[in-house]
Amino acid sequence: QVQLQESGPGLVKPSETLSLTCSVSGGSINNYYGSWIRQPPGKGLEWIGYIYYTGSTNYNPSLKGRVTLSVDTSRNQFSLRLNSVSAADTAVYYCARAFSPERLENWGQGSLVTVSS
Amino acid sequence: QSALTQPRSVSGSPGQSVTISCTGTSSDVGRYNYVSWYQHYPGKAPKLIIYDVTKRPSGVPDRFSGSKSGNTASLTISGLQAEDEADYSCYSYAGSYTFYVFGTGTKVTVL
Numbered sequence: 350q351v352q353l354q355e356s357g358p359g360l361v362k363p364s365e366t367l368s369l370t371c372s373v374s375g376g377s378i379n380n381y382y383g384s385w386i387r388q389p390p391g392k393g394l395e396w397i398g399y400i401y402y403t404g405s406t407n408y409n410p411s412l413k414g415r416v417t418l419s420v421d422t423s424r425n426q427f428s429l430r431l432n433s434v435s436a437a438d439t440a441v442y443y444c445a446r447a448f449s450p451e452r453l454e455n456w457g458q459g460s461l462v463t464v465s466s
Numbered sequence: 467q468s469a470l471t472q473p474r475s476v477s478g479s480p481g482q483s484v485t486i487s488c489t490g491t492s493s494d495v496g497r498y499n500y501v502s503w504y505q506h507y508p509g510k511a512p513k514l515i516i517y518d519v520t521k522r523p524s525g526v527p528d529r530f531s532g533s534k535s536g537n538t539a540s541l542t543i544s545g546l547q548a549e550d551e552a553d554y555s556c557y558s559y560a561g562s563y564t565f566y567v568f569g570t571g572t573k574v575t576v577l
Contacts, residue, residue: 393571450566451502453512453514456504459509
């Protein structure tokens, strides 16, 4: 059974960089997309972007310029970096694995990141 | 790009049917048959229950069904059960600039 687990700091200071890693077990990320999604408190889900195992990426235009996704197939992980964060970036961050980015087949449980000084 | 519009909440008694709407535009839901639906419980990993508008992944009960008309997609839960009480979100491809957009989310309550 495929499992995903997000990891990273739960608290980030304003203007600094948020970094999260998604570790995939029980299945390979080869031939799959890794997507990142977030949910601010009390709000709906927001798509952040995806990375293919080859390294090709697409990002939400509203975050473009601040977000970078990367992949490490040797570790079966993909990662998110979001720079210049503000309180508006406080959210539960989810990673998901997908054979096709139109359907997010396997999700992590999410990681709450709070932006505060 | 605005989020797809869903009702904030819907409710029904056990055994009844409920339908959740997901309204977008002719640039997303109306243009592409790439609408999927996710069930999520607080603190748990969301679960894919419908993809490509109408398809169910293996293991998802056939009580869950999807449809689309114009710019609005819908998820119907038939024979509502207590364990169906959860949040539900739709998700659609929105073209090669915006890429993907989620719905605002709907809380289903089983009375």
